[in-house]
Amino acid sequence: MKKIFERPQALTDKPMHYCPGCTHGIIHRLVAQAIDQLGVRTRTIGVGPVGCAVFAYEYFNCDMIQAAHGRAPAVATGVKRVHPDRVVFTYQGDGDLAAIGMAETVHAAARGEKFTTIFVNNAIYGMTGGQMAPTTLVGQKTTTTPYGRDAEETGEPIKVSELLSTIDRAVYVARVSVHNPRHVIQAGRAIRKAFEFQLRGLGFTMVEVLSTCPTNWGLSPLEALGWLEEKMLPVFPLGEFRKPAEEEAV
Numbered sequence: 001m002k003k004i005f006e007r008p009q010a011l012t013d014k015p016m017h018y019c020p021g022c023t024h025g026i027i028h029r030l031v032a033q034a035i036d037q038l039g040v041r042t043r044t045i046g047v048g049p050v051g052c053a054v055f056a057y058e059y060f061n062c063d064m065i066q067a068a069h070g071r072a073p074a075v076a077t078g079v080k081r082v083h084p085d086r087v088v089f090t091y092q093g094d095g096d097l098a099a100i101g102m103a104e105t106v107h108a109a110a111r112g113e114k115f116t117t118i119f120v121n122n123a124i125y126g127m128t129g130g131q132m133a134p135t136t137l138v139g140q141k142t143t144t145t146p147y148g149r150d151a152e153e154t155g156e157p158i159k160v161s162e163l164l165s166t167i168d169r170a171v172y173v174a175r176v177s178v179h180n181p182r183h184v185i186q187a188g189r190a191i192r193k194a195f196e197f198q199l200r201g202l203g204f205t206m207v208e209v210l211s212t213c214p215t216n217w218g219l220s221p222l223e224a225l226g227w228l229e230e231k232m233l234p235v236f237p238l239g240e241f242r243k244p245a246e247e248e249a250v
Contacts, residue, residue: 008032010041012061021214021221023178024052024120028059030184031091031118034192035062038199044087045079047072049096052126056091070101073108076115087198088115095125098134098158105164105206112169112203116194119160119206122213123232130216134158137235142216157235161208165241171203173242177210177233179225190240202244210236 007013010032018024035041044062048054050069057064067075072090080088097105097119105117124142125131131144135157139148149157161175172194176187187209194205210232212224219227 008036010035010044010061012059014058016059017055018052019215021212021224022052023211026178026184027118027120027187027209027211028056030188030191031089032060033188034195035087037192038195040087040195040199043085044089045083047076047079047088047090049090049092051093051096053091053093053120054127070096070099070104072096072101073104073113073117077108077111077113080113080115084114087195089195090115090117092117092119093126094119094121094123094133094135098160102134106167109164109167109170109204109206112171114198114201114203116198117206118191119208120211121160121208121236122211123157124213124216126213126216137231159236161206161241164206169203170206170242171244172197172205172240174240175208175210175236175238177228177238179210179212179228197244
């Protein structure tokens with residue numbers, strides 16, 4: 001019998017702690033699949049964040065380092081510069097990356113640090129109780145915006161992919177989603193591309209993945225997938241915002 005499904009070697013068999021319907025597990029698998037497909041597990045170093053994915057080091061079957069809040073890009077910079085032959089990635093949520101860690105991310109991209117960032121955007125602070133995040137939508141209700149985010153008072157959601165795409169040394173910036181199987185496949189391809197460009201030494205790469213938070217959105221897992229598609233995609237359109245020139249990408 002042909003085996004058509006198995007756990008990637010780059011994932012441990014430890015059960016994940018994520019809430020039912022949260023898509024962190026899918027994204028973990030896509031990252032692990034890319035590592036497996038490229039055959040780089042034994043020379044991959046991941047940098048874990050603060051937030052819902054804080055225990056990522058228990059799920060990825062590769063060398064992992066835990067960074068302080070928002071500092072994953074700084075840690076990854078040090079690791080990659082000391083070990084330029086390794087594949088280095090950070091795994092960060094919107095609170096970790098787009099709030100306290102924004103400066104770290106922007107300057108790592110500006111320097112063209114040759115690591116990959118996986119940015120998980122669920123438009124809310126998941127781990128700490130559902131407060132407004134930099135990516136919270138206008139009108140979205142959170143525990144700190146119970147009447148909905150007011151742009152006049154708290155501004156507009158930060159579009160990280162669009163922002164980083166203006167930086168010359170960011171060689172690959174893409175936004176994907178995992179709300180249905182077709183988009184999961186596309187997300188996997190984008191993550192693999194980011195790692196491939198890193199292996200070619202081209203520069204900073206980032207894949208933003210739109211994700212769900214059924215618990216803090218107050219929705220069922222199925223409703224959350226629909227909310228992502230209906231509410232998040234118009235604000236955070238999918239696509240490759242920056243990619244290498246054709247001759248470099250080959």
